[in-house]
Amino acid sequence: MDLMTVVGIAASALTATSLLPQLLKLIREKKAQDISVTMLSVLLAGLVLWICYGVLKNDLIIIVANAFAVLVNLTTFFLTLYFKKHSGR
Amino acid sequence: MDLMTVVGIAASALTATSLLPQLLKLIREKKAQDISVTMLSVLLAGLVLWICYGVLKNDLIIIVANAFAVLVNLTTFFLTLYFKKHSGR
Structure with a gap:
């Protein structure tokens, strides 16, 4: 395995x-007021496109x-x- | 430009x-209690490695x-x- 792959x-x-x-x-603090949903959405779109890129390139690591x-992002x-709806604040 | 590049x-x-x-x-809300500094650190390390990968691969887009x-992440x-230190909460 060469340096670039590593x-x-x-x-x-x-x-x-x-x-x-x-x-x-x-999960620990059950507070989400300061987290940007837009960030998570843009990141999700990007990650899905990276999976498409990995499929097109037949690169299992990228996929x-x-x-x-994507799983962590969706959760x-x-x-x-x-x-945001059910927090104490 | 082929589909994979796009x-x-x-x-x-x-x-x-x-x-x-x-x-x-x-910047708008000046509140950061719910944001994970560990996330930003792990992401920063990953982004720096992606720059190294881009340099090794001589791929300007990745760089x-x-x-x-990295600039957005550091900011x-x-x-x-x-x-977190100076917020009202």
């Missing part, structure tokens, strides 16, 4: 999992990393909407 | 600009998209720290 995999892993801490904070990110998206 | 550019543009709405909301995202990061 850097690409590491970059995919970090960006794909970057939303996870926000999701965990959301898997971004499919995982964060719906929990954000829920806690 | 999809790749669109995906880069969306994911690179996805943090912008969160930054604008942060420019992720360099822009969001420091403003989040600032408003």
Whole structure:
């Protein structure tokens, strides 16, 4: 495995999992007032396009990393909407 | 320009600009309690690695998209720290 592939995999892993801490904070604190739903929507559209790009390129790493990110994004998206409606503040 | 390149550019543009709405909301409302600093840090590391990947691959689109995202991310990061310390709540 050459350096470029290693850097690409590491970059995919970090960006794909970057939303996870926000999701965990959301579940822990049940507060979402300051989170931008627009950000989550734009990011979701981008991630779906990255999956299409991975399919066109037949690149499993891009597909898997971004499919995982879409799952985390969708969960964060719906929990954000829920806690914006049902939060104490 | 083939379909794959168009999809790749669109995906880069969306994911690179996805943090912008969160930054604008942060500037507008000056509240950051619910934003995860860990998310911003993990995302920042991933974006820097994507720039390295772009350099290794000599791909200007990947470099420019992720360099822009790093700028937005860094601004969001420091403003989040600032408003967490100086917010009304």
